[in-house]
Amino acid sequence: MSAVIESSNIKIREITEPAEMRPVEDLQREVWGVPDLDVVPVTHLVATKEAGGVLIGAYDGENLVGFVYGFPAFEHGQMAHHSHMLAVKPEYRNFDLGRRLKLAQREHVIAQGIGLMTWTFDPLQSLNAYFNFCKLGVVSDRYLPNFYGEDAASFLHQTGTDRLWISWFVNSDRVKNRISNAAAALDAGSTTPLVEVTNDGSPRRNDLSASLAYDRTSIEIPGDINSLYEESAQKAFSWREDTRWAFTEALNAGYVISGFMRGRRDSQMLGSYLLSKAELLSFR
Numbered sequence: 001m002s003a004v005i006e007s008s009n010i011k012i013r014e015i016t017e018p019a020e021m022r023p024v025e026d027l028q029r030e031v032w033g034v035p036d037l038d039v040v041p042v043t044h045l046v047a048t049k050e051a052g053g054v055l056i057g058a059y060d061g062e063n064l065v066g067f068v069y070g071f072p073a074f075e076h077g078q079m080a081h082h083s084h085m086l087a088v089k090p091e092y093r094n095f096d097l098g099r100r101l102k103l104a105q106r107e108h109v110i111a112q113g114i115g116l117m118t119w120t121f122d123p124l125q126s127l128n129a130y131f132n133f134c135k136l137g138v139v140s141d142r143y144l145p146n147f148y149g150e151d152a153a154s155f156l157h158q159t160g161t162d163r164l165w166i167s168w169f170v171n172s173d174r175v176k177n178r179i180s181n182a183a184a185a186l187d188a189g190s191t192t193p194l195v196e197v198t199n200d201g202s203p204r205r206n207d208l209s210a211s212l213a214y215d216r217t218s219i220e221i222p223g224d225i226n227s228l229y230e231e232s233a234q235k236a237f238s239w240r241e242d243t244r245w246a247f248t249e250a251l252n253a254g255y256v257i258s259g260f261m262r263g264r265r266d267s268q269m270l271g272s273y274l275l276s277k278a279e280l281l282s283f284r
């Protein structure tokens, strides 16, 4: 592998043969650090692929350096596609491969006549929030506390397995604009965030009725929850508790999570989710 990765030399293509799926098992171990029992095995990949699933790899020569995997699903009374895993090898990250894999998956799903893709992610991970909301244009109206149970097998998730269930309306103008790199005009305006980042990196809850007084509100998260966890596990758990409260209250009050911004306050990097009063299906 060269020191500088030329993204255009990396080929994105379907993974079809069982023998080609073994490296998919290996990459799951490498990226999430999961034990063998938590690895989606070749037999399962073969079966779901035959039943309409999508498995696409990113290849540097013969070597698998990333993949995306999902299967047919049912959502809002219609066929959908649930994307279960997206992974890029650490040394190949930030070269647009994650985005290219999602775009290839989108093309495949559109060709199947499907207009909605769903997946989940940990809302405290600012990288994933930025990737999903800003680069792809997803929306979300569901917060799932400890979705995969209380104990996370993966080393990426140390504070339980809370997830946002997100919707990617693959044919919507919003998504088409976002994936063609149109800058999203986002502005938190003068919202009172339900939770905000304080000077020492801890969360602070604001008054619920003040935060939910208008059609728009926001929820802040730290710029890097993984480093924060290393510094203070207690702080990281407070973030989980407070953001779980904030998302749950806002979604129950009829807001939808429709955007994300990265920013800085004094010396702190932070992220901010933007929520607006709307029906999820109005984003179709």
Ligand SMILES: CC(C)(COP(=O)(O)OP(=O)(O)OC[C@H]1O[C@@H](n2cnc3c(N)ncnc32)[C@H](O)[C@@H]1OP(=O)(O)O)[C@@H](O)C(=O)NCCC(=O)NCCS
Binding pocket: 031, 085, 086, 087, 088, 089, 092, 093, 094, 095, 096, 097, 098, 099, 100, 120, 121, 126, 127, 128, 130, 131, 132, 135, 223, 224, 262
């Ligand atoms: C999520 C993942 C697949 C992205 O892959 P990738 O090839 O790096 O993705 P891309 O290069 O297309 O996009 C990454 C973006 O995140 C940004 N980013 C990187 N670190 C970030 C951080 N700490 N906070 C916010 N954004 C960050 C990059 O700048 C880039 O955006 P840009 O192109 O506008 O500059 C990869 O990080 C990964 O495998 N993570 C571990 C597994 C995982 O979380 N999978 C679930 C994904 S929902």
